[in-house]
Amino acid sequence: MSTTNTTNETNVTSTRNATSGTVRVAAGALAALLLLAGCSSKAKDDDGNDKGGTAAGEVKTGEGISGKTITLGALTDMTGVYATLGKSVTQAQQLYVKQLNADGGVCGYKVALSVRDHGYDPQKAASGYTELAPKVLGFVQFIGSPFVAAVEKRIDGQDKALVLPQAWSSALLGSSYIRVIGSTYDIETINAVDFLMKEKGLKKGDKLGHVYFEGDYGESALLGSKHIAKEAGLTVVEQKIKPTDNDMTAQVAALKKAGVKAVVISAGPRQAASLVGVAAAGGFDVPIIGNNSAFAPQLLATQAGPALLKNYYVASPSLPIGADTPGAQKLVADYKKAYPKDSLDNGVVAGWTAASAFGEALKKACETKDLTREGVDKALLTIDALDTGFGTPQNFTDPKAASSKQSVILQPDKSVTGGMKVVQEADASDTATQYTPGA
Template identity: 50%
Template sequence: MNATPRAHRRATRITAAAALSALLLAGCSTKAEDDKGKEGAGGIKGGPGVTDTTIRIGSLTDLTGPYATLGESITNAQKMWADDVNAKGGICDRKIEITVKDHGYDVQKAVAAYSEVASDSVALSQVIGSPVVAALLDDIQKDQILTYPQAWSASLLGIDPVQVTGTTYDVDMIAGVDFLTRAKGIGKGDKVGHVYFEGDYGANALEGSKWAAAKAGLEIVEQKIKPTDQDLSAQVAALQKAKVKAVLISAGPVQTASLVGVAASRGLKVPVVSNIPGYSPQLMASEAAPALEGMLNMISAAPAVNADIPGVKEMVEKYQKAYPKAPVDTGVLSGYNTALLLGLALEKACDNGSLAREDVVKAHRQLTDADTGLGTPQNFGNVKRPAAVENYVLKPSKDALGGAEIVEEARVAPGVEDYLKEKGRA
């Protein structure tokens, strides 16, 4: 995990402790305790969630609601990470404990769960759901608790303790339009449909697609839907009437399956490109599987779980051993990657001498080339900018581990940097 060797850390702390003793002997008024925490084992300042032997992390997930499969995969992967870290002695000579709370994608339950775990957690390793994250933002900022949402809206950028990992929905859709023009024959003057959820997810994705379409001379035909909409027959009919040559979708797996399945059955056999939350390997067991394999591609900041990448292979092997009956999907990769990134932040904070929450956030922002070996490195130094701007293109595959395989390796779509400059996010 690119951690500083423990022997070096101990030497640093011994030196710091000796310096402190010298100051005290000289009659200085240096304090071992202030309003942000007190010095504990190893000369490390602590705070909520930190004892001399333990670092506690909170996890607000969905194990019983619409994203239960995702929540289970993320939670299992992060528990696996904690077990692995603890077997090697922990972080900062402290064992990791993760307190998991299931909110079932219910905002009120999530708010109650936050109040239960936040007071005794140094960070939140996952918060599933854009509505949940939105409801908790004020508390997260007030508490200065490093939080990794399982949401990728650009509206979450610029908030110091909140870290969107990888790309944002708008950057993904810029890559999606680029893929359509490069690889699928879509050209100037063509119409491209965009089916999207109302709310931050869809709105941010549409922002990217409309910008990219304008640059490419394309026309976006909008179709806004609700997360409760499961039959997209009406939207397919509208897109067919508009004579679109391709479709973008920023929704959930159920909506993607409906869109592609209905489109194929009605003769609208055009390329479909989705944000990665719009796909689940479970769709390969549905009636829409053949159409999905033939028509769909997904834009993702992370590779497929069957990627020929040493770190990904190692993760898959460990996960299959730890959870032999559980599927290995993108949630496993996302959860494990996030846990590794949190581990890097905690190691950096330890090296800096403080595990107080605000200092963990500062340490996290000092990671400008965070490489977990699970994809592209990420830069957390600019709070306004996405941590990464490179995207893979994936496609569904019923025969591939995780139900997807790589079509194109990670690349930065043309225009992304110009877009970020225009939006003040460069």
Template identity: 45%
Template sequence: MTRKHRLRSTAVLTSVLACVLTGCGADAGTDANDGPVDAKGVKTGPGVTDTTISLGVLTDLSGPYGPLGRSVLQAEKLYVDQVNAKGGVCGRKLKLVVRDHGYDVETAVVQYREMEPKIAAMPGLLGSTIINALLDRIEIDDVMTTSLGYSSTLLGQPTLTTINATYDIDMINGFEYLADTQGLGPGDKVGYIYLDGDYGNNARRGAGFLAGERGITLVEKKVGPARKDLSEQVRELGQAGVKAVLISTSPAQTASAVGAAAAIGLDVPFLGSAVGYDPQLLKTPAAPALVQMLQLVAPTPAMTSDTPEVRKLVADYQRRYPGDPLDQGLETGHNTMAVAVQDLKAACAAKDLSRVGIIAAHRTQKAFDPGLGPVLDFSNPWRPSATQSYIVKPKKGVPGGLAGVKDAFKVPAVEEYLSTMI
């Protein structure tokens, strides 16, 4: 994060916290600049009418992350419809304003400018390059925004939030799990294939920290997004004598790497970031190798979990979208909208549905359980909202193509790492 962003974020956060402490909005209407107040004394703002609250979703439905974007959006729509069926929030129905940027920055900038005056908040912004291009504008406009990317570089922004553990925290938890279960220790070599970009570099940062703590040597292979065949990188890791491989790449690259390892007889465990997996990979020739060799560290449980919330989501989604594939994006969409609705309820209770009021309401959420994953704490913008992770593995014939291996856990190294970031 740049020094400019830190200074601006600190100033905005101070203003928001002052709003929380003084209950700003409770006596709304005394100042003409405060914004309109409804008949029940609730201050309103952009995107809020007497009957609706409009929420923005700026996502990728037609570009490289289209399948994920579609799953997340459909789960969000499902959640919104269920909330509206129960009367909505603050006497208003929720309305989604959706735009497909196709992962094009210029398109996203234009769409944001068009969308911004119409929305109260934006619980759905997909794409690290898109976020970076819009971050300054989001801060200036006071639009409470949920990132659908989980890099810790996005922390510290009062108007931008991430849900669940960030990529680096997941990798610290996952790497220590791998080291413990495989007996890895000082002097051992572990390969790491990671994507050059916010996602891969952030996950690698966590892995690098844990490797230093455990005395393990990382043999690193950075790859670009256009790289399809990772057999060369895998062969080099085999020659280096690695005992395991970490991987934070695209799903297609994950399949390439694990398949290549199986082909050359590199019989070592792979641990990947969950975003680098798609259940559709189980329909490819790499499926047997993925099932046998790959585990994933994830911020949410597998959709085979027997918790009532997961079972209900699967049943509701299949009823609403019969035949559509199930993946972890469903949990992301559910949790994202659950947090947004909780923010709006808290803002309504504080009689302040203005944008600043929604930001303040979000930052008062210290122990919110969205039903799918760890309890979330949004009170400190400089910390991830959760620091626990799950271990899952590919499995055919089950919802989402993943089976649970280890429930939510957190290793001691996570807090040591976080202390280095502040």
């Protein structure tokens, strides 16, 4: 797909010998009609190249718009540690785009997704970003906090294209173009530990285990557990792991020996399943809670399933896909119709929410007749209460803050759509409300 922003150039001419008043009137009327339809040529610079703007009265456009198509990028993981998440996020966004286009698109433009699978590999993520950055208006998906952080300087300094990542590291806050949707991992972890203290018996003086991925994701979550531990009189026992570590036997042994009373896991679904399963097999009967990306309903069909149903919880930035809301019910029906062979999980919610946020920014940018990267970014800054039907309105007006400080606490349940039920509605703990990332 061409990434050069072009418009149809129409020249209305008459022959040198046309002296008829009728011809002149018709030509003038046609020229006026074309102007009203927004078909005049783009402005050119001194070398004859497109400036990216348009003539008076038209929608201003730039990178990522070719002909009548707006192209958005999606850097996902369909073959790595977050394969189930990546598939669900991507398909939900493709569904959103299909419905948006069926409703007429944006400003007369159709929207298209250009998807690349990086397999949670840093080199593939970087090369995928390098390939897509010049070709897209922005990114509606970018899985992996470390990978987003690795190209943050290019995003802010060179490309200046809006990125809505499926990544919740607090280190991403403050960027003019990277906007975290929902609570960041540190805030989410604070809310998770608050739940353990209020509902699961964790108390002052206890030890709290924290198993976490090395890198931006895990270390952002660790900031949260350390902060609330300091506030609440807990001691954090750390266990750092790599994304390639799938057997949590050693970590469980260390935490059991240390005498921890509860565990937070900031890793992937495989690591969470291993941790919970090994703990149950070894008689290590403590509550375990994961960050939002540390579960997939497919785990309930594995040997770890019974243990997950008993002792595992997840902190989420929104209600689950099986929520009893009109928005959730419609999305479930639409997704099942579009992808009848695929299971439903909270990746669908994450993908839909990000696509909705980008879509709303595009619509507002259309209203101001500025579909450039800068125009779309400015448009997102005007959205202060986006509600996609999953319980947590999103406020994008402050780039230095997460769009929400609320978390929903979920528990695995085979009997509900998506395999997760709500045990605590969306809420921000007092500690999270008073907490400022990076302070």
